[in-house]
Amino acid sequence: MTELPEAEYRSVWDRFYAEFAFRPSVNPAKWPGIKEPADSVTWSLASLDEDPGHVRLARFVVVVEQGLAACVEPDAMLFALDWQHVSYSFAPHRVGGHEQEPWPLSPYPDGDYYDGDYYVYLSGDFRLGSFGHPWESSVCLFGQELLDTVAAEVEDVLGPPMRRGGHRLPVT
Template identity: 35%
Template sequence: MNEPVWEEIANERYEDFWGPFDARFEFGARHQKPGSRILEPIPSVTFDLSPLFTDSPVTFAAGQAAVNAVALFAMTQAFPAGERLLALDWQHVSHWYWPHRRAVAEDEIPPIDVFPNGDFYVFLTEDMTEGTFGHPWERTLCVFGPRLMPRLVPLLAGWLPIRRSAS
């Protein structure tokens, strides 16, 4: 029997996961950088997703799918088998995500995307030192962490503009 790629976190409360995230990243507070909703970690790279928001639904759908696929692929490269990530969907149920289980459950539809299509989406290691933060209104994706950045940033930088980088 295959293990699930995604596991809903049962009986969660906002403060169980978003509370520590809020404290660590000052989520929602005003920051020096215009539009940012978090204190972006150092180092980090924030990509501009706005070129994907075109009049063409095909371009948008292809761009959204590509960002999600590339990010989830990079997570399989960055994190060891068995390591789970916290996947947060603002004002919705959170999940645990196991990147290495993806290959055996390709037909499973992700409950949370990396691409911020309408809500804040966050993927984090349990210690909150690595991950992604998707900002839906700013249309950005922040990538941070010593294992994830070298794997994901080069894959996105070839076709998406960099909005900000913190080093």
């Protein structure tokens, strides 16, 4: 795991802003915070608010981490981006295991109202990843390979999605 040097940090964030039309805001009228790709599914994280012992949260985190690792080559790097804070590049196959460093950040965003942090995982080519929105309390997973790998289990943990491909779904 490596902290992104300033020039790379700026380059990765600039590309993320451009490719995903990232618009941070606490204003619900400006959500979602990114232009969600066609191959994306977004879930509310509200169901985790009542999760005694954080069992479902832990399961959600493991499912997303394992899914991301399964979708990249063994020597590939992922970016772990924390808006306006230290961000990292890391090899997902070399973290999180027994006697290894934990994954940096989490697919679950830091939801403090005054200092909420968007947490983003991205493959090096930006084809797949996750976008955690702290104020909407949502996570968007994108990239068809990642969705094929984790969507059913994420839905089992979080319930039905709220958006597909950036389009709001009817509430059932």
